[in-house]
Amino acid sequence: MAAFGKGIHRFSSILNWVAGSCLIGMTGLTCTDVVLRLFRHPVLGTYEIVGFLGTAVASLAVAYTTVKRGHVSVPLFVMRMPHRVQVIIHQITHFLSIVLFGFLTVECIRYGNDLKVSGETSLTLTLPFYPLLYGMSLSFFIVCIILWLDFWNVLRGREKPWYEPKVTGEGGWK
Amino acid sequence: MSPTVIGLVGLVILVIVLFSRMPVGFVMALVGFAGFTYMVSMDTALRVLAKDFYSMFSSYNMTVVPLFILMGQITFHAGISRRLFDTAYKIFDYLPGGLAIATVGACAGFAAICGSTNASVATMTTVALPEMRRYKYGTSLSTGSIVAGGSLGILIPPSVIFIIYGIATEQSIGKLFAAGILPGILLSFFFCVTIFIWARLRPEVAPRGRKTTFKEKVFALSGITETLLLFLLVMGGLFLGFFTPTEAGAIGVGGAIILGLVRRRLTWGGFSQAVTESTKVSCMILVIVSGAIMFGHFLAITRVPFVAANWIGGLPLPNYAIMAVIVVIYLIGGCFMDALAMILLTIPILFPLVTAMGYDPIWFGVIIVLVAEMGAMTPPVGINVYVLSGIASDIPLESIFKGALPFVLSVLTCVALLIAFPQIALLLPNLMK
Numbered sequence: 305m306a307a308f309g310k311g312i313h314r315f316s317s318i319l320n321w322v323a324g325s326c327l328i329g330m331t332g333l334t335c336t337d338v339v340l341r342l343f344r345h346p347v348l349g350t351y352e353i354v355g356f357l358g359t360a361v362a363s364l365a366v367a368y369t370t371v372k373r374g375h376v377s378v379p380l381f382v383m384r385m386p387h388r389v390q391v392i393i394h395q396i397t398h399f400l401s402i403v404l405f406g407f408l409t410v411e412c413i414r415y416g417n418d419l420k421v422s423g424e425t426s427l428t429l430t431l432p433f434y435p436l437l438y439g440m441s442l443s444f445f446i447v448c449i450i451l452w453l454d455f456w457n458v459l460r461g462r463e464k465p466w467y468e469p470k471v472t473g474e475g476g477w478k
Numbered sequence: 479m480s481p482t483v484i485g486l487v488g489l490v491i492l493v494i495v496l497f498s499r500m501p502v503g504f505v506m507a508l509v510g511f512a513g514f515t516y517m518v519s520m521d522t523a524l525r526v527l528a529k530d531f532y533s534m535f536s537s538y539n540m541t542v543v544p545l546f547i548l549m550g551q552i553t554f555h556a557g558i559s560r561r562l563f564d565t566a567y568k569i570f571d572y573l574p575g576g577l578a579i580a581t582v583g584a585c586a587g588f589a590a591i592c593g594s595t596n597a598s599v600a601t602m603t604t605v606a607l608p609e610m611r612r613y614k615y616g617t618s619l620s621t622g623s624i625v626a627g628g629s630l631g632i633l634i635p636p637s638v639i640f641i642i643y644g645i646a647t648e649q650s651i652g653k654l655f656a657a658g659i660l661p662g663i664l665l666s667f668f669f670c671v672t673i674f675i676w677a678r679l680r681p682e683v684a685p686r687g688r689k690t691t692f693k694e695k696v697f698a699l700s701g702i703t704e705t706l707l708l709f710l711l712v713m714g715g716l717f718l719g720f721f722t723p724t725e726a727g728a729i730g731v732g733g734a735i736i737l738g739l740v741r742r743r744l745t746w747g748g749f750s751q752a753v754t755e756s757t758k759v760s761c762m763i764l765v766i767v768s769g770a771i772m773f774g775h776f777l778a779i780t781r782v783p784f785v786a787a788n789w790i791g792g793l794p795l796p797n798y799a800i801m802a803v804i805v806v807i808y809l810i811g812g813c814f815m816d817a818l819a820m821i822l823l824t825i826p827i828l829f830p831l832v833t834a835m836g837y838d839p840i841w842f843g844v845i846i847v848l849v850a851e852m853g854a855m856t857p858p859v860g861i862n863v864y865v866l867s868g869i870a871s872d873i874p875l876e877s878i879f880k881g882a883l884p885f886v887l888s889v890l891t892c893v894a895l896l897i898a899f900p901q902i903a904l905l906l907p908n909l910m911k
Contacts, residue, residue, distance in 0.1 A: 323761075324753040327544050334545075334728030338721065351538055354724065358541035362534075365761035374758045375501030375765060376816045380858055382499040397500035404508045411528035436536055437528075466499065 309453045313471045320368035326360040349429040359436045367446040394465035398455040405448045412441035485780025488513040502819040506769030513776040534768040544760035545727025546636045550592030555748030556738030559601040562587040565701030568690045575677030575684040578623035579670045581606040585627030586666040589634035590709045599628030599862045603869040616683030622881025625862040629851040634662035643843045651723040653907035657840045668888035704737045770822035787831035797835045812853020844903040852889045855882040
């Protein structure tokens with residue numbers, strides 16, 4: 305189980321590395337488009353590609369952000385409660401979060417399938433939208449696993465609630 | 479149960495679950511989804527949930543968020559803020575509390591190229607706090623000036639809060655940025671006056687530092703070159719209509735990288751940290767925004783925003799009194815909640831009310847950013863205080879909160895002035911095309 309957890313954390317870090325690469329790509333493409341526009345040669349489809357890369361940045365970073373406890377929360381009251389109560393609250397909120405991301409995982413696939421069937425594409429480059437939904441679904445599925453690992457580790461008393469796991473390698477960006 | 483009652487129950491559940499330490503974005507999405515399921519059907523709620531996340535994640539307009547965050551992160555790692563502090567220090571050294579005033583000045587300058595309060599506070603804690611300690615400044619004054627100065631990051635453009643507010647309310651981000659400039663300068667001035675009075679009343683907390691010559695002051699001005707260049711490039715292009723906000727963000731990132739490399743301050747380690755931190759922060763923001771959109775859709779079908787707007791609008795109170803109540807709501811909410819989450823949560827209810835009262839939406843954006851600033855320095859959730867405390871762990875939280883208090887009064891004065899004279903915020907946006 306520990307090796308599986310490490311593997312998932314490492315994978316989330318790799319996804320974040322891809323998200324970072326997309327962010328740099330987005331910057332490079334937009335700057336190139338702005339400069340070339342001065343010479344009346346804008347990069348065709350920049351608007352669409354930047355939108356696609358933006359989706360990759362946000363969705364591929366969700367898992368790493370979850371691992372690194374990067375999502376904003378209000379810890380004020382829970383922190384003052386006894387350890388046992390904290391564990392109960394942690395488990396309930398983690399269960400609810402798993403349900404939420406489980407729904408998102410399934411529905412993104414279904415929504416992607418609908419877009420695939422209807423053949424919806426972008427206007428200029430005619431890029432299909434459905435792979436974005438599949439990518440989002442994969443990221444949300446990883447989040448489900450990360451949350452479930454947290455849930456399991458706290459349930460078995462291996463970790464304290466809201467611990468921050470160590471991620472080896474950090475996917476190349478660190 | 480009537481739809482309005484269901485909406486109100488949803489709001490109460492949301493507030494309760496928020497305090498369970500569940501991430502804010504998750505809570506808003508979950509309660510919105512559950513409410514939508516109860517009101518309409520599970521199938522519809524599932525599709526709305528997926529569509530809301532997809533539409534926010536894939537929106538071209540939202541790509542501006544990671545770009546401006548990356549720009550701020552790169553300037554932070556390129557050490558631009560340290561040079562700003564050195565310049566401000568040499569210019570203001572002759573004033574009582576000169577070091578603390580220099581800190582606020584450097585924060586205001588850094589805010590012009592970085593939209594994050596945390597980055598400003600983190601830099602100034604490492605750069606300015608040791609200097610103030612060396613000259614035996616009082617702990618409350620030194621930490622208070624850093625916490626307050628750092629909060630300017632979300633008022634002086636570029637500002638992530640303005641970007642999100644602009645997208646959520648369909649207002650021009652360029653105009654919002656322009657609207658933040660004069661109030662930002664005014665608030666920086668108020669902070670400096672606060673420090674000046676504090677140092678005059680209790681000279682022992684702000685001993686005079688070393689004096690610099692006029693020649694040194696003139697030479698020190700070179701320290702603001704990078705900031706000025708980057709600000710003129712990004713904001714100039716945006717205000718003159720050369721760039722869209724996303725393009726301005728990308729050009730800002732490019733400019734920051736070039737400046738960092740030219741000055742040989744940006745290392746590979748710093749750059750990779752900037753990218754990692756940017757994806758993480760951007761993702762956190764987008765999850766909150768997506769959750770807020772889902773919750774907003776639930777509220778819309780319960781008609782709570784319209785009922786609340788009609789009810790408050792129908793109260794026998796003058797408009798400024800209602801506005802004062804709104805400010806108090808934000809002030810109290812800001813003590814417990816992250817500024818962005820609070821703004822996104824309240825916009826569906828308060829924005830229609832404010833516009834119905836005839837207030838300018840751009841002006842309102844400035845007001846709520848100012849009030850959010852107070853939230854960043856007041857107990858118990860004041861994020862800036864925790865950032866400072868995280869770096870200077872030997873300073874008790876109470877001392878920092880105590881030091882921030884006089885600056886909260888400055889922000890309140892600024893809010894009152896903006897309510898009395900909205901032109902302070904609207905002058906520059908009205909000059910734009």
